[in-house]
Every structure is written in C-alpha cells, then in structure tokens.
Amino acid sequence: MPSSLTDLTSLVDTIARTQDPEAMMDTIVGRLSELMQSSVCSLYLCNPQQDTLILAATRGLAPNAVGQVRLSLNEGLVGHIAASLSTLNIADAPADDRFVYIPETHEQSYRSFMGVPLIHLRRLIGVLVVQDQDEGRYSDEEEAFLITVASQLAGTLHLLQRSGSWLQQEAALSYKRFSGIRSAAGIGIGRLWIIDPHMTLDQVKAGINSDPVEEKSEFHQAIEWLEEDLENRSGKIGHHLPGDLNALFSVYQMMLKSPELVKGVETLIDRGDSAAWALRQVIEQMAATFDQSNDPYLKARSEDITNIGQRLLNELLQHERQVTETPDEPLILTGELVNITDLAEFPLQRIHGIVCTSGSALSHTSILANALGIPAVMGVEGLKPEQYRGQRIIVDGNRGECTINPPDVLCREYRRMIADEKRFIQGLERLRYEPAQTLDGFRVNLLTNTGLLADATPGLERGAEGVGLYRSEIPFMVHQSFPTEEEQFRIYQKVLAAYAPLPVSMRTLDIGGDKQLPYFEMSEQNPYLGWRGIRFTLDNTQLLITQIRAMLRADVGNDNLQLLVPMVSRVDEMSSFRSHVEKAVADLSKEGIKVRLPRIGMMIEVPSAMLLLPKLAPWVDFVSIGSNDLTQYLLAVDRNNPRVSALFDHLHPAVLNALAQIYTQCSRLNLPVSVCGEMASDPVAVLVLLALGYNSISLSAYNIPRIKLLIRSVNREDLEPLLIQAMDCIHEEEIRALFRPLVEKALSSPTG
Incomplete structure (x- = not known):
C-alpha cells in the first residue's frame, strides 16, 4: 500500500514535469501500477465530441488496444463508472453482470477491479482503473488513495482531454x-x-553596475528613444483609430514618465543594481499592484506595465526590433x-x-x-x-x-x-443614430462603461447615449502617490468634454481590499468584506474631498457630471457623502468657481443596499445596479475563481428576484434605475431586464449595436408572459431556454 502523502506528492510532481501528452499518460499509469502494486493500470479519457470513453494509456493491457478500445457511457464497468460518476470496487469483475469483455485488451485473466471517475469542475474527464489477477476487493486504504490521485490529476488531465491531442485520429489530421x-x-x-520577443524581463538576472551615472544615462536614453518611437508609431496608426482611442499611445507615454518607474529604477541603480535588473524589479512591483486585484479590468492593466518594461529592456540591451x-x-x-x-x-x-x-x-x-x-x-x-x-x-x-x-x-x-x-x-451601422426602442414603443437608454480616456471614442462611435459607469481608479493606480486635484481635474475634464452634453456617471474611488495601491498598503484576510469602496474613501476624507472637487471643477462648461458611489451598504454612508459634496460645492463657489450640485447616485452591489432602499432614497437621485458584484455577493461566488466560476450566473433565480424587487422599489420611490456590468451585454439577460421594466443599461461599447438591434426587434409585451414563467424557474438554464429563441430570431438579421 502506498504512503498516501509522500507517494502522491511524488507522482503529481513527476507528472507536472512531463510536457508530452503521451509521455504524461504513460507516466500516470506506469507510476500508479508500481505504487499500488497492481498488474494493470489504465486511463480512459472522454471524447467530448462523441460522448465515448477511449482507452488513452495502459500498463498491463495489450498496448495495441490504446486508441482502439471505445466504450459508450454506461457500457461495461468503465462505462458504468462514467455514467454514475461513482467509484466501483469489485472482487470478481468477469462475474459482474455489467462486465463487457473486449478481446483487444486481453484482460480475461484479471479478476479484481477498481475504477474511479476523473471529474473537473463537475465535468467528466475520464476514468482511472486498476486490476489484478487475484480475486478480491481492493482495501479501503487503496480505494481512498486512488480517489485522492484522481482528484489531484483531474485538473491536469482536463487540459489534455480538452485539447484532443491524445486522440490518435486527431494526430492524423493536419489541423x-x-x-x-x-x-x-x-x-x-x-x-x-x-x-518574436527579445530577452524577456523574467529572464533578466541580478546584476551590479560599475558606474551608476552611466547606467542611469543609458536608462534615460532608452526612455527618450521609446518616447520618440511611440510618437512615430502613433502617427502611423493613429489616423486609422477612431478619435481618442489613439490616446493609448499617450497612456504608454504617461507610464514612461511615471515617477514610480523613473525614480524607482534610479534608486536601485544608485544602490548598485544594473539598469536591466533595476528595471525588472520596478516593473514587476508596478505590475503586481494591478495583477493582485481580483477585478478583471484592473488586472488587465498589469499587461500595459509589462509591455512598457519589455520595450525599455529591448532598448537597454540595444535590441531594436x-x-x-x-x-x-x-x-x-x-x-x-x-x-x-x-x-x-x-x-x-x-x-x-x-x-x-x-x-x-x-x-x-x-x-x-x-x-x-x-x-x-x-x-x-x-x-x-x-x-x-x-x-x-x-x-x-x-x-x-x-x-x-x-x-x-x-x-x-x-x-x-x-x-x-x-x-x-x-x-x-444604419442603426447608430436610431433609438433603442422595442416594436411596441418601449424606449431603452443605452450607456457605455469606460475607465480610460482611450475608451471614450468606441462608445460614441457605436451610439452610446452617455457613460453609465466611469471607473476613476486608474489615475490612482499608475501613480507613486495619490494624484493631486489638478491631475485628476485634467483627466476628468477630457472625459466629460468628450461626451458633453450626454451624461457621464463618474464612480468615486473604488479602492481597497482586492484593489491595492503601491503607496498605501492594506492587508486583509477577507478583502471582499473589508475596507473598500465608500468605506475607504469616507475614512480617508481628504482623498474623497480632493476627488469630488476635481470632478466638480471638470464639470464646469460641460454640465453633464453625475456622481456615483460604490459599495454602499449603510444609510449614513450616503448621507455623509452628500454632505461632503454640498460642502465642496459651497467651498468652490466661494473660490469663484461656478460649480453646480450634480445628481448623486448609488450603486447597488451589496444586498443590504437593496434592502435599505426606502431609507436611502432621500439621499440619492438615481440608482445603478452593479450586476457583477451584486451577483457575486448574492450567490457567494467569486467569478474569478475557476473552481466556482461556473456557478456565477446573473440569471440565477435569486438574482432575478432581487432585480424584480429593486425595480419595484425604485418605481415606488420615483428613483431612476439602470443596470451595468456583464449582464447588460448578455442578450438573454437584456430581454429579461426589458420584461422587468428596466429602461436604462450600461454596457461595453462593442456590444451596443447588437443589443440595440435586439431591442428594436422585439415586442416588450411578448416578454411579459415569459417573465412570469421565468419567475417560477429553479435553474438559470430554464430561464435562458425561455428567452433564447427570441434572441436567435432577432440577431439572425441586421434589420430592425
């Protein structure tokens, strides 16, 4: 009997170092047969295209049976394991009624049989089997060990099974x-x-310099050359880009001038590090700030930092592309x-x-x-x-x-x-300036989500009627310290001017917990339930006041600003926020700046905000539902966690009931309400929202034309009977099945 912990660790480590699919499978069956002292160990993988089990590797059965033996689900002992998703441990396999003899395997001499299913995220990957000549059940310890092995290997085998590279018939194909x-x-x-990349940052080894002055000079020369190169490339590609999207080059140029980058590298060079080694350390630290975030949008920003670092490294090493x-x-x-x-x-x-x-x-x-x-x-x-x-x-x-x-x-x-x-x-394209209105006259306001100035133009080009969610975190994430009021003012002014007179809902700083700042360390055991959103900014009042002032000033001459407060869970949070805004308006007016009091909204992302709506109403002018976080908190599912992300669905019956409740309350309280997040880009979910009565959604720019077509292709009155049925459903797939035919019909033609 193998020592579970030691042998399991050794087996998993060995497999992890094996890159070739065939060698990996041979290693699994070979090592397992040795560890369990079994005459036979076989691996069957499920062919997802045909719902069959194929013998992928074996130690003990006839080698030429590999790739040839195929079993339907529920065929034979192996098929029974696959169909039932349960372990089978029997003393005399040939005597079992479910046994199917397959001549190609030459397994007639083996009597004891034990098999376990390989399951990854609720999906069948295959079956792992051991067999011996002697009659008798495998021990409880051996059964527990094989189950443990299967659970550890399922994730690795999932990638192999999904790729199809293990199938002999696939190998024969040219594609x-x-x-x-x-x-x-x-x-x-x-x-x-x-x-083709040149030497990558992670390949740079620790090194020292003999002349800090020369190293810093070379570093600054690399920055200057890259700035010039970015400018030239912007000229080449910029006229092809719609408007401010060309500002992506400016974003890269801004990163090059970041004090955190420049001063960080200089400091390490002064300490004796080579320029390349200093650059790697600083870039990795900056990228990690974003990469540690569980917010996919912020996580994606680490790619931009890494790209800039790689380009600078190329120039430092004189590897011009x-x-x-x-x-x-x-x-x-x-x-x-x-x-x-x-x-x-x-x-x-x-x-x-x-x-x-x-x-x-x-x-x-x-x-x-x-x-x-x-x-x-x-x-x-x-x-x-x-x-x-x-x-x-x-x-x-x-x-x-x-x-x-x-x-x-x-x-x-x-x-x-x-x-x-x-x-x-x-x-x-013909629908760009047409309203998002159903065939029976129900009008929907289509807004866009954005976070960088470069995001502005796609929304305008695709017919956005304003910004439903502007993420203001980025200026805070790319600085070495909190950005000043002037720095924020310049950024917000460009965004508001780009959309004026269309409304722009600017969300105040949503930082804390999983969104770390490089200059403000926070460590929490449960960041999702911690110091984030409005909690963080109210506790750091000077940051909130600075941001409010910058936004109010940027609104002068544009008159399209709306303030949006994230992660509200208490009434006193909104009352305090409104007080700060009113005081900022009064202070700026005294300074001679003619600001106005904008509409103030709150995001419903936390269930308590939904339940407190009547008490929050006196402090807000509108409501925005953050469907991603609301779904996450209602279902207790982290959509970025691969183990449970399949359970994340914004059409879960609980979410549907929450949306119905929020709409009813907002109507009763005379509060305008919109929905933002991934839900607003999901065609089926959009039809559900229309049926519920929602007439404002905010979504990614690319999806606006298709969603507009969908809206213009349906009658809202046809959706209401489906909604009644949906409210009785117990599974999100049932809800999708009700509305999917309408989506398929609507999006099958560009007319509308």
Missing part, C-alpha cells in the same frame, strides 16, 4: 484547434505571424502578448486577427482590436506558436477559438461566415 478567451468578435483567416519582410497577404499576429506598438509595425489592412497565449478580454489589445474590427482571442491554452510559424490559421473571436492548418472545406465555410458578418455589420 489543430485551440480554445481561449473571447476578446474581440469576428472571424479572420491568414498566415500565423509570430511576434527588426521586422522581417512580411508577405503581402492577410496575417494573424500571434505571441504571448501583442501590444499596440506591435500593431503599428504592420499595415493594418494586413492584420486579419490576433491570437495571444496570455492576456485577458479587458487588455488594451482587446480595446484596440474591438475598435479596429480585428478578431482576437486571448489566453489560448496549449498553443506553442513557434511550432506553427507561417501556417494558415483561422481566428474565431465569436467562439474564442483558433484553428491551425484548417482544411479547404472549413476555410470556405468560414469565408461564407465572414461575408455574412460584413452584411450584418453594415445593417447595424
């Missing part, structure tokens, strides 16, 4: 399919063109991260897609891809671009997939889809 994160919708076909002569044909840019400067090196008409092996749907790459209409997939699992350099690739941004070396028949089908999509988009 491979990889999955990632949907980043920018659309389809692109072209040659895979790798963005040399672009190989590119073929005059469509290209799919591929690499770990494809950033804005990479895009500027290629003619935009040649870029037909972007594939990144890391990154998120909220990175600047995604923002650019959406604005330029380039399909993009981020975080592609298992793809090693260097193995497929120069090969044909299809990028499917709608599904979050890419296919390498696709057959001609598949390319023809995708080209047909591209042509259909072009016709669809042309139809949506």
Whole structure:
C-alpha cells in the first residue's frame, strides 16, 4: 500500500514535469501500477465530441488496444463508472453482470477491479482503473488513495482531454484547434505571424553596475528613444483609430514618465543594481499592484506595465526590433502578448486577427482590436506558436477559438461566415443614430462603461447615449502617490468634454481590499468584506474631498457630471457623502468657481443596499445596479475563481428576484434605475431586464449595436408572459431556454 502523502506528492510532481501528452499518460499509469502494486493500470479519457470513453494509456493491457478500445457511457464497468460518476470496487469483475469483455485488451485473466471517475469542475474527464489477477476487493486504504490521485490529476488531465491531442485520429489530421478567451468578435483567416520577443524581463538576472551615472544615462536614453518611437508609431496608426482611442499611445507615454518607474529604477541603480535588473524589479512591483486585484479590468492593466518594461529592456540591451519582410497577404499576429506598438509595425489592412497565449478580454489589445474590427482571442491554452510559424490559421473571436492548418472545406465555410458578418455589420451601422426602442414603443437608454480616456471614442462611435459607469481608479493606480486635484481635474475634464452634453456617471474611488495601491498598503484576510469602496474613501476624507472637487471643477462648461458611489451598504454612508459634496460645492463657489450640485447616485452591489432602499432614497437621485458584484455577493461566488466560476450566473433565480424587487422599489420611490456590468451585454439577460421594466443599461461599447438591434426587434409585451414563467424557474438554464429563441430570431438579421 502506498504512503498516501509522500507517494502522491511524488507522482503529481513527476507528472507536472512531463510536457508530452503521451509521455504524461504513460507516466500516470506506469507510476500508479508500481505504487499500488497492481498488474494493470489504465486511463480512459472522454471524447467530448462523441460522448465515448477511449482507452488513452495502459500498463498491463495489450498496448495495441490504446486508441482502439471505445466504450459508450454506461457500457461495461468503465462505462458504468462514467455514467454514475461513482467509484466501483469489485472482487470478481468477469462475474459482474455489467462486465463487457473486449478481446483487444486481453484482460480475461484479471479478476479484481477498481475504477474511479476523473471529474473537473463537475465535468467528466475520464476514468482511472486498476486490476489484478487475484480475486478480491481492493482495501479501503487503496480505494481512498486512488480517489485522492484522481482528484489531484483531474485538473491536469482536463487540459489534455480538452485539447484532443491524445486522440490518435486527431494526430492524423493536419489541423489543430485551440480554445481561449473571447476578446474581440469576428472571424479572420491568414498566415500565423509570430511576434518574436527579445530577452524577456523574467529572464533578466541580478546584476551590479560599475558606474551608476552611466547606467542611469543609458536608462534615460532608452526612455527618450521609446518616447520618440511611440510618437512615430502613433502617427502611423493613429489616423486609422477612431478619435481618442489613439490616446493609448499617450497612456504608454504617461507610464514612461511615471515617477514610480523613473525614480524607482534610479534608486536601485544608485544602490548598485544594473539598469536591466533595476528595471525588472520596478516593473514587476508596478505590475503586481494591478495583477493582485481580483477585478478583471484592473488586472488587465498589469499587461500595459509589462509591455512598457519589455520595450525599455529591448532598448537597454540595444535590441531594436527588426521586422522581417512580411508577405503581402492577410496575417494573424500571434505571441504571448501583442501590444499596440506591435500593431503599428504592420499595415493594418494586413492584420486579419490576433491570437495571444496570455492576456485577458479587458487588455488594451482587446480595446484596440474591438475598435479596429480585428478578431482576437486571448489566453489560448496549449498553443506553442513557434511550432506553427507561417501556417494558415483561422481566428474565431465569436467562439474564442483558433484553428491551425484548417482544411479547404472549413476555410470556405468560414469565408461564407465572414461575408455574412460584413452584411450584418453594415445593417447595424444604419442603426447608430436610431433609438433603442422595442416594436411596441418601449424606449431603452443605452450607456457605455469606460475607465480610460482611450475608451471614450468606441462608445460614441457605436451610439452610446452617455457613460453609465466611469471607473476613476486608474489615475490612482499608475501613480507613486495619490494624484493631486489638478491631475485628476485634467483627466476628468477630457472625459466629460468628450461626451458633453450626454451624461457621464463618474464612480468615486473604488479602492481597497482586492484593489491595492503601491503607496498605501492594506492587508486583509477577507478583502471582499473589508475596507473598500465608500468605506475607504469616507475614512480617508481628504482623498474623497480632493476627488469630488476635481470632478466638480471638470464639470464646469460641460454640465453633464453625475456622481456615483460604490459599495454602499449603510444609510449614513450616503448621507455623509452628500454632505461632503454640498460642502465642496459651497467651498468652490466661494473660490469663484461656478460649480453646480450634480445628481448623486448609488450603486447597488451589496444586498443590504437593496434592502435599505426606502431609507436611502432621500439621499440619492438615481440608482445603478452593479450586476457583477451584486451577483457575486448574492450567490457567494467569486467569478474569478475557476473552481466556482461556473456557478456565477446573473440569471440565477435569486438574482432575478432581487432585480424584480429593486425595480419595484425604485418605481415606488420615483428613483431612476439602470443596470451595468456583464449582464447588460448578455442578450438573454437584456430581454429579461426589458420584461422587468428596466429602461436604462450600461454596457461595453462593442456590444451596443447588437443589443440595440435586439431591442428594436422585439415586442416588450411578448416578454411579459415569459417573465412570469421565468419567475417560477429553479435553474438559470430554464430561464435562458425561455428567452433564447427570441434572441436567435432577432440577431439572425441586421434589420430592425
């Protein structure tokens, strides 16, 4: 009997170091048969395309049976384990009624049998089996050990099973399919063109310098050259970008001038570090500030810091990028991260897609891809671009997939889809200035979410009627200290001016807990229930007053500011906030600045705010429902935790009931209410919101045209009977099934 802890740790470590799929599976069955002293150990993996179990690896059965033996779910002992998702431990397998003899395996001499299902996040991955010649059940200790092994290996085998690389018939095909994160919708076909990185930051080793003055001089020369390069590239690509989206280059230039970056590197050089080593340390510290956040939007900002650091390192090491002569044909840019400067090196008409092996749907790459209409997939699992350099690739941004070396028949089908999509988009453009109004006259206000000045133009270009949520955290995250009133004023003024006279709801600083500042350390055991949002800013009154003053001043001449308070959970939080705003208005007026008292809103993200609405009403002018956090708190599900993220659904019956309750209360209290977050981009959820009566939603800019088409294609009165049925549902899938046919019908044509 194996020693559970020691042997399990050794087994898992060995497998983790094995990269080749076939070798990994052979290692699993080989080591397990040794540890359990079993004559046979076999691994069956589920083929998700066919709902069958395939013998993927074995130690003890006939080797030529691998890849040939296939069992339906519930066929034989292995199929029974897969269908029941339960362990099976029997003394005499051939005597069991469920036993199915398979001649190819030569397993007739084995009597004792034990198998356990491999399950990852509630999904069947496969079955792990041990067998012996002697009759008798395996011991409880052996059964417990195999169950533990299966639970540890399921996650690793999930990636292998999902890729399909273990299937012999897949290996015979010329094409491979990889999955990632949907980043920018659309389809692109072209040659895979790798963005080759130079020496990466994480490859820089600790080093000392012999001349700090020279090292600092080289560092500043690198900054100057990169600033000039960014300016040149901005000129090349900028006229292709819609308006202020070109400001992404300015964001990079701002980062280059960050005191935290410049002074941080200089300080380490003065202490004796080489410029490259100092740069790596500072960049990693700055990136970690964002990366530690559980907010996907803020987490994505670490990519921008890392991109700047990599570019500076290239210049420090005198590795100026040399672009190989590119073929005059469509290209799919591929690499770990494809950033804005990479895009500027290629003619935009040649870029037909972007594939990144890391990154998120909220990175600047995604923002650019959406604005330029380039399909993009981020975080592609298992793809090693260097193995497929120069090969044909299809990028499917709608599904979050890419296919390498696709057959001609598949390319023809995708080209047909591209042509259909072009016709669809042309139809949506005709709706840009049309109202989002149902066929029976129910009018919906479509607002956009934004967080950087560069985000402003996509919303305006796609018909946004204002900003429903402006995230004000970024200026605080990219500084070495709290930004001054003047610095904030300049940023807010540009955003408000870009949208004037359309309303802009600026959320006050939502920092604390999981959103750490590099210059204000906070350590909490449970950040989600800790010092964040309005709690943090009220306790740091000077920060709140400074931000309020900057926003009020930025509103002068624009008159479109609305203030939005995050994470409200108590009445005194809103009463105190309103008092601070009124005092700031009075103080600025005394200083001769003609500010006005803007409308003040609160976000409903915490269940207590929903329950306290009647008592909060005297202090607020409008309400905005933060669907992401409200869902998270109602369901106790962290949507960024892969173990439970599948349970996160904003159409969970509890969320639906909460939304109905909030709308009823807001109507009774005469409070305008809107919904922001991912829910507002989900077509099915939008129909549910319409049925509930919501007439204002705030969503990502890219999704506005499609959601407008959806709204203009339905009758609200047709949704009300479906809502009645939905309120009786016990599962979110039942709710989706009710509304999905209407969505499919509405989005099948660009007319509306």
